[in-house]
Amino acid sequence: MPETDARRATPGAAALPPRFDPAPLESRWYAEWRARGYFHPSAGDGPEPYTIVIPPPNVTGVLHMGHALNNTLQDVLIRRERMRGRRALYLPGTDHAGIATQNVVERELAEEGMSRQDLGREAFLTRVWAWKEKYGDEIYDQLMRLGVSCDWERARFTMDEGLSRAVREVFVRLFDDGLVYRGKYIINWCPRCGTALSDEEAEKEEQAGLLYTLRYPLADRAGFVEVATTRPETILGDSGIAVHPGDERYRDLIGAAAILPLVGRKLPIVADDFVDPEFGTGAVKVTPAHDPDDFWVGDRHGLEQINVLNPDATMSEAAGRFAGLDRFAAREAVLDALRAEGLVVAEEEIRHAVGRCYRCDTVVEPYLSDQWFVRMEPLARPALAALKEGALSITPARWEKVYAHWLENVRDWCISRQIWWGHRIPVWTCANGHTFAAREDPDRCPKCASTGIEQDPDVLDTWFSSWLWPFSTLGWPDETEDLATFYPTDTLVTASEILFFWVARMVMAGYYCMGEHPFRDVIINGTVRDAQGRRMSKSLGNGIDPREIIDEYGADALRFTLVASAPTGTDIHLAAEDFRLGRNFANKLWNAARYVLMNVPDGFAAGAPDEAGLEPPDRWILHRLDETSATVDRALAAFRMNDAAQAVYDFLWHDYCDWYIEWSKPRLDGPRGDVVRGVLLTALERSLRLLHPFMPFVTEELWQQLPAALRDADSIMIAPWPGAGGWSYPEESAAMALLQQVIGAVRGLRARYDVPPGRRAPMTIAAELASDRATLERFADDIARLSAASEARVVDRAPRGDGIAGEGVRGGIEIAVRLADLVDVDRERKRLAAEIAGIERLLATSRAKLGDERFVSRAPAEVVAREREKAADLERSLERLRDLRASIEDR
RNA sequence: GGGCGCAUAGCUCAGCGGUGUAGAGCACCUGCCUUACAAGCAGGGGGUCCCUGGUUCGAAUCCAGGUGCGCCCACCA
DSSP states (O other), X not given: OOOOSGGGXXXXXXXXXXXXXXXXXXXXXXXXXXXTTTTXXXXXXXXXXXXXXXXXXXXXXXXXHHHHHHHHHHHHHHHHHHHTTOXXXXXXXXXXXXXXXXXXXXXXXXXXXXXXXXXXXXXXXHHHHHHHHHHTTHHHHHHHHHTOOOOGGGOEETTSHHHXXXXXXXXXXXXXXXXXEEEEEEEEEETXXXXXXXXXXXXXXXXXXXXXXXXXXXXXXXXXXXXXXXXXXXXXXXXEEEEOTXXXXXXXXXXXXXXXXXXXXXXXXXXXXXOOTTSTTSEXXXXXXXXXXXXXXXXXXXXXXXXXXXTTSBBOGGGGGGTTSBHHHHHHHHHHHHHHTTOXXXXXXXXXXXXXXXXXXXXXXXXXXXXXXXXXXXXXXXXXXXXXXXXXXXXXXXXHHHXXXXXXXXXXXXOEESSSSSOBOOEXXXXXXXXXXXXXXXXXXXXXXOSOEEEOSOEEOTHHHHXXXXXXXXXXXXOOHHHHHHOSOOEEEEEGGGIIIIIXXXXXXXXXXXXXXXXXXXXXXXXXXXXXXXXXXXXXXXXXXXXXXXXXXXXXXXXXXXXXXXXXXXXXXXXXXXXXXXXXXXXXXXXHHHHHHHTSOTTOOOOSOOGGGOOHHHHHHHXXXXXXXXXXXXXXXXXXXXXXXXXXXXXXXXXXXXIIIHXXXXXXXXXXXXXXXXXXXXXXXXXXXXXXXXXXXXXXXXXXXXOGGGOOSSSGGGSOOOOOOOOOOHXXXXXXXXXXXXXXXXXXXXXXTTOOTTXXXXXXXXXXXXXXHHHHHHTHHHHHHHTXXXXXXXXXXXXXXXXXXXXXXXXXXXXXXXXXXXXXXXXXXXXXXXXXXXXXXXXXXXXXXXXXXXXXXXXXXXXXXXXXXXXXXXXXXXXXXXXXXXXXXXX
């Protein structure tokens, strides 16, 4: 840029290129903040703490948009509280993600032609740990690029020594309290992963299937009974038939028996309320080992449990001649055999829910096996009470109902998994059959001192460590200073999918272990979807990689766009180009700062502006700044991060840049130049602080360029959060609003009559009120300059006739311009006709309203008064337009 | 089968403690390289506020029913 004017050649301005380039400053500032220890609050005595624990991403995880949104929201809250002077702890970590991680390593092994069984348990675990050491921290690097201010010195992993101790401690406590039990139950079995899944991990999916009606002969008499099934292969495990006790059709059969085809087993016919007489034939085959309902029916009626499946979903020995077949092959084989005997009487297409493994999508099998469970009901009680007593809130509030409903109907939690990677269940059995849980690995049985002890081979569900996350990460079960300082945590931000998996269970664990809620507020963030509204997924290939967005537009752009794009809890639909919103805003801010810095001479004595020297535009922008700051505070208190982001955006772009900077231009060289400089700097500095939680990098970089006297900290990160500046100037604000309206009207007129930008026509502004006139006269030059008029003359009555076009600004104020030769008369005639018709229409509506006795008598007086004003305004406009039409026709 | 949410401009969404001619961003059109920013500036076009009914002086907004879409829960073989 030309540096002809020495005053403008400041070091600050010279350092800023006209285009904002985020990459270099992001890495520089992140390293700097970290090195200075800003992320690491101290425990013990000190200011009020504020804590957020991260929802730990899987160690196998790669940063996706969901993480980016979730962690940005948390960082916004954390950075603001830090600026407010609280000891803000954002505690990061990762989850060992049992099945997911084991799958990754098993896949690696498979490529080498090996299985985990080939390696053996010890060697396999060594290998998983090696994988974790190598790749486990990658997600941290990705989070750092987002700019999140996590305390990396406190990062935890769910299989850390400390967290493993916490897991043991809780398990043993639950065990000793009788809340852990082992039972033979129907669980969801994933044949591919070879493990049990909790109910939450088995995702139900509606799909098309066939419902077969099968005919079973009766045992001791002629005839048959018909039953329906979608899984014919399971008939091999049938051990009874159930009908509804009140079902007339089957009354005689209760107590009798049927014969299971292909097998010949005798099936007692029992009566049970669970049967829906309306569905199918009203008779149900009972397969206690392969269906959860049937399990309970069998339990009530003492029916045999016959497991016809192997863990890999091939048919077991119990399946007789079908043994060894895969379950789906067996289904066809059984059907063929039944058809051969004429026992398949109907096949019907239906839609039904099929469970699938949430990790690998394999169809899960209801499967009878020995598993460990946690009794949930006693744990759920305080978690439910917390909500009702207000110790816990969920935003958006509608999720509170969902949370409560789940807790009220909570089922026991299957916590054992038949995999190797995870916390091994701390239960041992001795040679004499004693079973016990222990905090430390024992070498003998505590009851009989037998040394022949064996540990349960299974590991715990991954969530059994993550439900302890808010306190295990702070050192529990030890009474650490961290725990005393930072627990309970304050805000938990997470996705709705894990409300039950994780959030509800954390609340339970919080009360059970700590006697206190683990966090005060739960924020449910929405799902980031693609432009078509589809969930971003690997298989669809429609995901937007946050790292690519950071590379292209910068972390600030990514953060701002995500936060500003949707209200809390609402899904966000985004295409990659949409992130230009944030990129453009960062660039706008950058250039606004460039402008200010270019116009602030070296050594400018910056300080709070002296109120006495302030003119209306100065007061207006400071007034707006205070309003914005209040809006941001209100929005953040209600966890409406999008509204807060939007408020700062609107202020900076539309108030500060569009108007105040433009006002400032001619004044900088005038006698009040330094006042304007002071206001420019003050407003910029404060809005940088307001924006910092959302866009940490660009705000820090620009803030550092400001005169040192304005900054009372080494970094904007630890600068105070802006409160009210005490700038309340409603009158000046109203005056400025009037000017903006007038300028808008003049610009509109010019555009409407195609006045070329070079042509500076004179405008006349008529204002009836003397006070309005005074304001307009005072700023006539600004009006002319900002609307590209050659002159703005202020009068009390608009001139009429002689081709003068007008534009009403509002009651009593009008803009007039002599059309002279500027206008195509024909076109203008048409335009006028349309406008007159429009106004006549509005006037008719308004008059009808005012003529309606019911409106006048029943509506509030002020509403009626406003309606009268409106009608009067319309009448005035109409009169004006008719005059104009007449004067055009004259020509 | 229950529960919850959504339906407003071509797209993504505000507005919905009731009141003047329903807003923003993107996209589109017109004119501007005005020395902070063309990643910008100024102006503009574009909407039976899903449908039906009700309450009211007045409904995008409140109520009821319907339709469509989405999510969650659930043992219909």
